[in-house]
Structures are given as structure tokens and as C-alpha cells.
Amino acid sequence: MKTIHTHGGDIYxxxxxxxxxxxxxxxxxxxxxxxxxxxxxxxAIQAAFPQILHYPDPHCLALREALADRWHLSPDRFVIGNGSSELIYLLPAVLAFRHALVVGPTFSEYERAVVAAGGRVTRIQAARQEQYQPSVENILEALHRRRSAIAALFLCNPNSPTGRALEAAEVLQIARLxxxxxxxxxxxxxFVDYCEEATVLPHIKRLxxxxxxxxxxxxxxxPGLRIGYLAGAKAAIAALRDKQPPWSVNALAQEAARASLQDPRHVRRSLIFMEQERRRLVRDLQTLPGVTLFPSAANFLLIELPPEVRAGNCVQALRRQGLLIRDCSSVAGLNERTIRVAVRTPGQNRRLVAALRQWLKR
Ligand SMILES: Cc1ncc(COP(=O)(O)O)c(C=O)c1O
Structure with missing residues (x-):
């Protein structure tokens, strides 16, 4: 079957x-x-299982209250979605923007959502020679130069698939202008949970x-439960909630998300694990001849394969061994040698590096 989206994660x-x-x-x-x-x-999922006999809370109130507690904001500043994807798709229609700036190379769904709502995007691409670190100066300049029809800016921080992050102060500078x-x-x-100091969420109050x-x-x-959220001004949040299909967020997802917010121990373990394992994977990948790595603030790494190879061939070869990696050659602004890999467990990461080494030797 032909895939319609070029995302990772289609294990089926x-x-x-x-x-x-x-x-x-x-x-x-x-x-x-x-x-x-x-x-x-x-x-929480096990305990909530009997709830599948009922419709879920259409207001997601318990979860919105848990988020309000976490962020010291009121619950009406949050809308919960069937994955953040649902919210990305609601935004252009609900906020009525026809033309958006997108800071790339980045996640393709912003553009797809804007286009699906009848609009278009203008991209501001980070350069490879800057290791794909977005230039705040270029973004500010694009905002100064912008044509009046442009009504929104999408910025992914840390960015997928490059892994590069701006500091909160830089994001705020862009957001203010x-x-x-x-x-x-x-x-x-x-992906900001891996570098929480970069979040600008508390600033929705002032901006x-x-x-x-x-x-x-x-x-x-x-990922299989589908749950995400958007935080912002009460009027915008109310407008988004109003346009959501009813019951779009299921009961098990609401309960699992709420419980996840109440487990600081798992958060700490996850951060420590990622810090160590990402470092180790970087070190191992650096031993592969001709491979370029880009710095990452998230739980994945962007990799450029040697000049003579194509990402698609590498992805197919590893897929035949049951190892799924992301072909990034179709991401606007990245070249045909670019792949992205998640940082996984030590044994799995070693398997990945060995498979890549073998393939590069062929
Ligand atoms: C940058 C980014 N934003 C949003 C999403 C959507 O995630 P979800 O709908 O699962 O919350 C993804 C998923 O790949 C992503 O990479």
C-alpha cells in the first residue's frame, strides 16, 4: 500500500x-x-478501563485542571486534542489565516494544515552550513519584510527533524515582534520536555x-492513545474548542495523560537516561566513516550519510533487517543523504550502529 504521509512510526x-x-x-x-x-x-489506563462504557469527558476537565496546576494558569487556557496533530489542523481554519511563515526545515504538517485550509506558506530555512540552527536575525528580518497577508508564524522548538533548539529568550524575541x-x-x-528551559509556555499570559x-x-x-494540547489566550482556546469534533479525546488518553503529569520520578529517569544514551550514540555514530552528525537537544539525531549514498537506499536496507529509520530526503531544505534516528535503548542503538556500519561498507 502506498503511504500517503512521509512520517516515521508506521510499524504496521x-x-x-x-x-x-x-x-x-x-x-x-x-x-x-x-x-x-x-x-x-x-x-491509570488499567483503572480507567471500565470507563470505555461511557463517552469520554468532552471538556477534558480533569486533565485541563492538572495542566492548570502544573503551569499555574487557569484551565480555560488549555485545549486538549486528539494528538497535537488535531490542533495543528484546526488552527488555520479557526484563526482564519491564509498565509503563514514556517521556520524550516521542519515538520511537514504545518504546511499541509495551512494548505488544507486553502492557504499557503512561506518558508524561512535554516542553512546547512549553520548546522541547521535557525537564524534569529533572518527570522526577525523576514517578519520586518513580511507582506500584510501573512498572519501566522510556525516555529518548532526544539525543531524536528533537525534537533536544533533556540533559547527561550530568542523565541520570545521572535514572538514579541x-x-x-x-x-x-x-x-x-x-520535544521541549528534553530541554524544558527552552519553553515559552508561561509567557502566553503576557503575549x-x-x-x-x-x-x-x-x-x-x-503515541497510540493520541493526546496533545495547546495553551494560549482564552478567546483563541475557546474558538478552537468550539470547532473540535465532539469527544475527540478518548477517556484512556485523558487519564493516562493526567497520571503522566504526576510522575516526576519517571521524568527525571527519562532525562538522565536520554542525556547519557544520546551522548553514547553520538560517540558510536561518529566512528562511521563519512557520516556527519548535527547537534540535538531532543531524543533523536539528524544524520547526513556520505556523499555517494542516498537516504532512501539506507532506509530500505535497514528496513529489511527490521530496523526502521526516518528518510528525511523529502523534507524541504534537507538533502537526499539525510536520515533521522531516535535514541533508543543501549542494545538497540548498538544494533543500529552495527547495521549502518555494515551497510556503509557494502
Ligand atoms: C514536531 C512535531 N509536532 C507535532 C507532532 C504530532 O504529534 P502528535 O499528534 O502525536 O501529538 C509530531 C509528530 O511526529 C512532531 O514531530
């Missing part, structure tokens, strides 16, 4: 294609916390045009 297609069971695959293509969900989330110009500023912080997206998919490892 890979299993069908290779005649494998799901547990015979190692997924480096979707960047999920390798320690899995919080044990408290698993318990964009807000002053009347743009909506959507900061996607799906009414700032909207911050977060997810329970990656760090909290609940």
Missing part, C-alpha cells in the same frame, strides 16, 4: 511488508521515549498571540 506497514510481527521491529523512525510511558500512566505585527505565533514544543503546542506522544510515550 513495515510489519505487513516484511512479514514480521510488530515486536520484531525496532522503531527508530518515531522519536518516542525509549523508557516507555510512566508506570503511573499504565496503572510577530505579536506586535498582529501575527499568531505557534510554537510547537512537542496574547502566542500559542504553545505540547504533546504526550514523545516524552510521555503515548
Amino acid at each position: 506497514a513495515a510489519a505487513r511488508e516484511g512479514g514480521r510481527r510488530l515486536d520484531q521491529l525496532v522503531d527508530f523512525s518515531a522519536s518516542i521515549n525509549p523508557l516507555g510511558p510512566s508506570p503511573k500512566a499504565i496503572k 510577530a505579536s506586535a505585527q498582529g501575527l499568531w505565533v505557534i510554537v510547537d514544543e512537542t 496574547p498571540r502566542l500559542l504553545v503546542l505540547r504533546s504526550f506522544t514523545k516524552f510521555y510515550a503515548l
Whole structure:
């Protein structure tokens, strides 16, 4: 079957294609916390199981209250979505923007969502020679030069698939200028749990045009439950909630997300693990001849393969061994040699490096 989206994480297609069971695959293509969900989330799912007899709370109130507690903001500053993807798709229509600036190379869904709502995007691309670190200066300049039709800015921080992060102060500098110009500023912080000091979420109070997206998919490892949220000004949040399909967030997801927020121990373990394991994986990947690595603030690494090879061939070869990695050659602004791999457990990471070494030698 032809894939319509070029994202990682489609283990079902890979299993069908290779005649494998799901547990015979190692997924480096979707960047999920390798320690899995919080044990408290698993318990909450089990305890909430009888609730599947009922519709879920359409207001997600308990979770919004838990988020309000965590961020010291009121619950009506949060809308919960069926994954942050649902919210990305609601934004252009609900906030009525037809033309958005997107800081890339980045996640393709912002552009798809804007286009699906009948609009278009202008990209501001970070350069390879800057190791894909976004230039704040270029973004500010683009905002100064912008044409009046541009009504929103999308910034992913830390960015996927490059792994590069701006500091909170830099994001705020951009958000202040964009807000002053009347743009909506959507900061996607799906991976910010790995560098929480970069979050600008608390600033939604002072910047009414700032909207911050977060997810329970990656760090909290609940991709199959589909749950994420957006924080922002009450009026914008109310408008988004109003346009959501009813009951879009299921009961098990709401309970698992709430429990995940109450497990600081799992958070600490996950951060320490990632810090060590990312360093080790970087060191091992650096021993591969001709391979370029880019610095990452998240739980994945962007890799450029040697000049004579193509990402697609590498992805296919590893897929035949049950190792799924992300082909980034179709991401606008990245070249045909670029792949992304999630940092996983030590044994899985060693398997990945060995497979890459073998393939590069062929
Ligand atoms: C940067 C970024 N934002 C948002 C999403 C959507 O995540 P979800 O809908 O699972 O919350 C993804 C998923 O890959 C992502 O990489």
C-alpha cells in the first residue's frame, strides 16, 4: 500500500511488508521515549478501563485542571486534542489565516494544515552550513519584510527533524515582534520536555498571540492513545474548542495523560537516561566513516550519510533487517543523504550502529 504521509512510526506497514510481527521491529523512525510511558500512566489506563462504557469527558476537565496546576494558569487556557496533530489542523481554519511563515526545515504538517485550509506558506530555512540552527536575525528580518497577508508564524522548538533548539529568550524575541505585527505565533514544543528551559509556555499570559503546542506522544510515550494540547489566550482556546469534533479525546488518553503529569520520578529517569544514551550514540555514530552528525537537544539525531549514498537506499536496507529509520530526503531544505534516528535503548542503538556500519561498507 502506498503511504500517503512521509512520517516515521508506521510499524504496521513495515510489519505487513516484511512479514514480521510488530515486536520484531525496532522503531527508530518515531522519536518516542525509549523508557516507555510512566508506570503511573499504565496503572491509570488499567483503572480507567471500565470507563470505555461511557463517552469520554468532552471538556477534558480533569486533565485541563492538572495542566492548570502544573503551569499555574487557569484551565480555560488549555485545549486538549486528539494528538497535537488535531490542533495543528484546526488552527488555520479557526484563526482564519491564509498565509503563514514556517521556520524550516521542519515538520511537514504545518504546511499541509495551512494548505488544507486553502492557504499557503512561506518558508524561512535554516542553512546547512549553520548546522541547521535557525537564524534569529533572518527570522526577525523576514517578519520586518513580511507582506500584510501573512498572519501566522510556525516555529518548532526544539525543531524536528533537525534537533536544533533556540533559547527561550530568542523565541520570545521572535514572538514579541510577530505579536506586535498582529501575527499568531505557534510554537510547537512537542520535544521541549528534553530541554524544558527552552519553553515559552508561561509567557502566553503576557503575549496574547502566542500559542504553545505540547504533546504526550514523545516524552510521555503515548503515541497510540493520541493526546496533545495547546495553551494560549482564552478567546483563541475557546474558538478552537468550539470547532473540535465532539469527544475527540478518548477517556484512556485523558487519564493516562493526567497520571503522566504526576510522575516526576519517571521524568527525571527519562532525562538522565536520554542525556547519557544520546551522548553514547553520538560517540558510536561518529566512528562511521563519512557520516556527519548535527547537534540535538531532543531524543533523536539528524544524520547526513556520505556523499555517494542516498537516504532512501539506507532506509530500505535497514528496513529489511527490521530496523526502521526516518528518510528525511523529502523534507524541504534537507538533502537526499539525510536520515533521522531516535535514541533508543543501549542494545538497540548498538544494533543500529552495527547495521549502518555494515551497510556503509557494502
Ligand atoms: C514536531 C512535531 N509536532 C507535532 C507532532 C504530532 O504529534 P502528535 O499528534 O502525536 O501529538 C509530531 C509528530 O511526529 C512532531 O514531530
